[in-house]
Amino acid sequence: MMMVLPKGLPTLQQFNTGIWTCPDNIFCSEHTEDSFISCTTNPALRRPKTDHIPILSTLELERYPHAHSESNRNFRNTDWIEFNSLLLPRLKSLGPPSPIVTQAEFQEAARNLTKVLQETIEEIVPLSKPSPHSKRWW
Structure with a gap:
């Protein structure tokens, strides 16, 4: 000190x-x-x-650029009918449900389901504007 x-x-x-x-x-x-x-x-x-x-x-302190806050998805403003109509064909493209026997099959099924859900969310669920009242990361 x-x-x-x-x-x-x-x-x-x-x-x-x-x-x-x-x-x-x-x-x-x-x-x-x-x-x-x-x-x-x-x-x-x-x-x-x-x-x-x-x-x-x-x-004398360095100035840091303003941190850009990440946009979140606004699930409240989602058109769920459109979401479901887009998600259903994508789920059908994965094939009919079948028993999962091995851990590799489970991991593959989870990966495919996550991919389909993420693609649908990115297309349909709108982005929300960051609240001016939210706490900053620092």
Whole structure:
């Protein structure tokens, strides 16, 4: 840990005696120290009836581009009659139902069913607009 606030810089004036002391510390990790442009106090910003002086830290941070939120499918606005009419022929193209005996047959059947469902969802289910009130990933 590195001390960023200069040593001996007073940050508190005791009410009773008026003595200035340095009880406050600002620490950062070694890789963050290079980001600090300045770290100092500003007595002019001190509020009435307070003993501590504001500590102002200025950091140089990289700007990251805005994250693009992924669009989700809006299943509420789906035309389910159209969805079913498109899904049914695709399911029939997989062949008639038959007993699944081996694990390989099960995996193949699951893969085929998932593929047919995903294709139908991509064609029929509309995309929703991201809500401006949703929480961001950060």
